[in-house]
Amino acid sequence: MKKRLIASALSVLMTVSLLTGCGGNANNQDSGESTEGKAAESKDESTKADNQEQKSDGNAEATKLSLWLTEQLHVEFYDEMEKLWNEQNPDKQIELEYTVLPYEDMHSKLLIALQAGTGAPDMADIELGKFSNFLKGDPQLVALNDVIEPYKGDMVQSRLDIYSKDGNYYGLDFHVGASMMYYNTELLEQADVDYTTIKTWDDYHEAGKKVLEKTGMPMTAVDTGDVFSFFPLLSQQGSGLLKEDGTNNIDSPEMVKALTFVQEMLNDGTAVISPGGSHHSEEYWGFMNGSQAVSVSMPMWYMNRFTDHMPDLSGKMVIAPNPVWTEGGDRSVGLGGTGTAVTVQSTHPELAAEFLAYAKLSVEGNIRLYTILGFDPLRPDVWEMDEVRNADTKFEKYFENPPFESLMEVKDEIPAIIVGENFPDVMNAMTTTILYRAFENMEDPAIICKEEAAMLK
Amino acid sequence: MQQIRIKKMFFSRKTVPYVFIFPFVLSFGLFFLYPVVSIVQMSFQSVLPGKVEFIGLENYRQLLNPTFFKAIKNSLLYMIIILAILIPVPMVLACIINSKKMVGKTLFKSALFIPALTSVVVAGTIFRLSFAETAGALANHIIGLFGMAPIKWLRNASTGFPVLIFLSFWRWIGINLLYFLSGLQSIPEEIYESADLDGAGAVKKFWYISRPMLQPITTYVLTITIYGGLSMFTESYMLWSGNKSPNDMGLTIVGYLYRTGWEQNNMGFGAAIGVFLLAVTLILNAVQLKISGRRENA
Numbered sequence A: 001m002k003k004r005l006i007a008s009a010l011s012v013l014m015t016v017s018l019l020t021g022c023g024g025n026a027n028n029q030d031s032g033e034s035t036e037g038k039a040a041e042s043k044d045e046s047t048k049a050d051n052q053e054q055k056s057d058g059n060a061e062a063t064k065l066s067l068w069l070t071e072q073l074h075v076e077f078y079d080e081m082e083k084l085w086n087e088q089n090p091d092k093q094i095e096l097e098y099t100v101l102p103y104e105d106m107h108s109k110l111l112i113a114l115q116a117g118t119g120a121p122d123m124a125d126i127e128l129g130k131f132s133n134f135l136k137g138d139p140q141l142v143a144l145n146d147v148i149e150p151y152k153g154d155m156v157q158s159r160l161d162i163y164s165k166d167g168n169y170y171g172l173d174f175h176v177g178a179s180m181m182y183y184n185t186e187l188l189e190q191a192d193v194d195y196t197t198i199k200t201w202d203d204y205h206e207a208g209k210k211v212l213e214k215t216g217m218p219m220t221a222v223d224t225g226d227v228f229s230f231f232p233l234l235s236q237q238g239s240g241l242l243k244e245d246g247t248n249n250i251d252s253p254e255m256v257k258a259l260t261f262v263q264e265m266l267n268d269g270t271a272v273i274s275p276g277g278s279h280h281s282e283e284y285w286g287f288m289n290g291s292q293a294v295s296v297s298m299p300m301w302y303m304n305r306f307t308d309h310m311p312d313l314s315g316k317m318v319i320a321p322n323p324v325w326t327e328g329g330d331r332s333v334g335l336g337g338t339g340t341a342v343t344v345q346s347t348h349p350e351l352a353a354e355f356l357a358y359a360k361l362s363v364e365g366n367i368r369l370y371t372i373l374g375f376d377p378l379r380p381d382v383w384e385m386d387e388v389r390n391a392d393t394k395f396e397k398y399f400e401n402p403p404f405e406s407l408m409e410v411k412d413e414i415p416a417i418i419v420g421e422n423f424p425d426v427m428n429a430m431t432t433t434i435l436y437r438a439f440e441n442m443e444d445p446a447i448i449c450k451e452e453a454a455m456l457k
Numbered sequence B: 001m002q003q004i005r006i007k008k009m010f011f012s013r014k015t016v017p018y019v020f021i022f023p024f025v026l027s028f029g030l031f032f033l034y035p036v037v038s039i040v041q042m043s044f045q046s047v048l049p050g051k052v053e054f055i056g057l058e059n060y061r062q063l064l065n066p067t068f069f070k071a072i073k074n075s076l077l078y079m080i081i082i083l084a085i086l087i088p089v090p091m092v093l094a095c096i097i098n099s100k101k102m103v104g105k106t107l108f109k110s111a112l113f114i115p116a117l118t119s120v121v122v123a124g125t126i127f128r129l130s131f132a133e134t135a136g137a138l139a140n141h142i143i144g145l146f147g148m149a150p151i152k153w154l155r156n157a158s159t160g161f162p163v164l165i166f167l168s169f170w171r172w173i174g175i176n177l178l179y180f181l182s183g184l185q186s187i188p189e190e191i192y193e194s195a196d197l198d199g200a201g202a203v204k205k206f207w208y209i210s211r212p213m214l215q216p217i218t219t220y221v222l223t224i225t226i227y228g229g230l231s232m233f234t235e236s237y238m239l240w241s242g243n244k245s246p247n248d249m250g251l252t253i254v255g256y257l258y259r260t261g262w263e264q265n266n267m268g269f270g271a272a273i274g275v276f277l278l279a280v281t282l283i284l285n286a287v288q289l290k291i292s293g294r295r296e297n298a
Helices: A002-019 A037-042 A045-053 A070-086 A104-114 A128-135 A146-154 A184-190 A200-213 A233-234 A252-267 A283-291 A301-307 A349-361 A363-369 A396-397 A403-411 A421-441 A446-454 B001-013 B015-040 B058-063 B066-086 B090-099 B104-119 B120-130 B140-147 B157-185 B189-197 B201-211 B213-232 B234-238 B253-263 B267-297
Strands: A063-069 A095-101 A125-126 A179-184 A220-221 A270-273 A295-299 A316-322 A336-342 B045-048 B051-054
Touching: A045 B015, A063 A070, A063 A104, A063 A349, A070 A095, A070 A349, A070 A363, A104 A125, A104 A128, A104 B253, A125 A128, A128 A336, A128 A421, A146 A349, A184 A200, A200 A349, A200 B045, A220 A295, A233 A252, A252 A421, A252 A446, A252 B189, A252 B267, A283 A301, A283 B267, A295 A301, A301 A316, A301 A396, A301 A403, A316 A403, A336 A349, A349 A363, A396 B045, A421 A446, B015 B045, B015 B267, B045 B267, B058 B213, B058 B267, B066 B157, B066 B213, B066 B253, B090 B104, B090 B201, B104 B157, B120 B140, B120 B157, B120 B234, B140 B201, B157 B189, B157 B213, B201 B213, B213 B267, B234 B253, B253 B267
Parallel strands: A063 A095, A063 A125, A220 A270
Antiparallel strands: A125 A336, A179 A295, A179 A316, B045 B051
16 A cells, blocks of 8 residues: 555656646746747846836726837836826726847847747837848738828938838837947047047047047047947948848948058057947946047947946036048938837737837827937937927936037938848848957958958848 | 456556657657757758748758858867867866875865856856956956966957866866766776786776776767767857857857857758758767777777
């Protein structure tokens, strides 16, 4: 009798332990594994708790919409817009559920979920550098043409085009992403340089030599793992990463010229390589915060990195237009971008699309895109509004000049970049090998461009 | 009457073995056989949402590109170095720990084994932070004590790869040590005693007794290390915080598979890489087993 009892208890134990393999997520370290919705929810970070407080009281009918993001900063914006939407649409209340994941992980997970046909959220923030991957084959995103229609005339058209395929718009962006130059005025004063006199890249280089001599600090830090600071050098020559036909534009005289210019600056010490390899690394923030470089060329959306991660520079930074190759050219360019999309797996696609359009394209949304996130919003009419020009946000307190001052100076000099199916691959090549070979290994740009272009489509 | 007959058949001696192996066969078929067949099939297709089409050998043709060759080179180099370090060193350490004159055996056993218990993800992240390029990072701090300037460990191929090897060595030495220790337990004491009587020193004893008698264990460790080395992914992924090591210095075959198959949504291509890895590992292990088999019989 005893033996039988033990035997049956053991077999039950064995069967149960077999089943713990199903649905257990603790062992799922490899982010490449195919996910069901469970895995996504298990990675849900602190924001779920915040969201509970925002729930419209006593309204049990709020539709839950799930949203995957890569930037914790964006959650604040969505919270605000969710509140406004619920106030204005009492019959169509929503409740957003956020999942914030690291950049690569979120996009890979989303791709897998869309490929597998299950597990994807209602909406997701898909970054421009990855967006084309989601348009391959039959895009598993909902076309947003209908909800965009009422706002179309008020927007910067190019910010819609970069997320489109065959006439369908799939993503709504946060900003224009105008590239600007951020100067540390304290260091410039020590070197007796006036940033308003820097008009061309040669002026910039000369000023750099002066600053290096007087303060020992380089004019800028260049990335090997990111293209945002490098891009203006290309776009100002009328060039980009892709040609008009979508093939890569690596092997071009403009690319060689841009790479050579940076190499010259690296050679005489007016430029150094960003610690950590990119302006998004913690090493760089510490470096810049310690006033160890004078300037950096990044888009407007980089402002919140300054306010949030480089507090010691408060009151010492000014935003100015980029220098150019020859005076009279377009000084800025629209860089980066995150196209928020609605997936076909959403159970409430129309509601999600309507909310997204309201959040990103309405006047209230655009004002808050600036006041909360510090982005240059998609509607140029908002740029001129009082709420934006005379806003008193942390950005006004931080920067010496009102952020929109220089932006208004270049507002007609912001072309769009060419994107296509090939964009992620070319971006990957730039941020993994090309910039590294040019700036760390100091190889001959002509050779690098030839070799790398041959490996890409 | 019928029920008793069915019961008898089900519980009879003949069917019971099949009942017992049924769960294994089921999971084998579902989680191993089916994916392998499916991968081979996918490697001849272009797999996109809504558009799965047969493209023949196109994926394999596209495999012949410099990045993939770099990944193969990295994986092979990694595997060879790991084999060279992670078999002799644990073997010698096991013999030292096992010797009668050793003090603090348990201490050393645990100290060497604990890294194997850590999560690779955590270990990789800690190593990444320790070998960061800032002057205050652990590694740079240590070499600073010797008066050397900070090194950009993970952004130079000549230092990044050694760090990767070091991470793997730190992590796996305990496991191999345990294998060899358990192998040593099966060697009878009398052989060592008679060697002592013949006047053999420690080195001779190791070379002529321990090493040959550990042959089966060594073969096993060799097999799993060949596979482990070729398919290494997580260590590299965590050390460079993603698949983007500068200039692809840490890119491995599986890393390339992850990049193209998952990150770039080219599943057919990823499948082709998987088939390639399977074929290479099978061939290598078959050759290795044949060679060691010959030695055993000799």
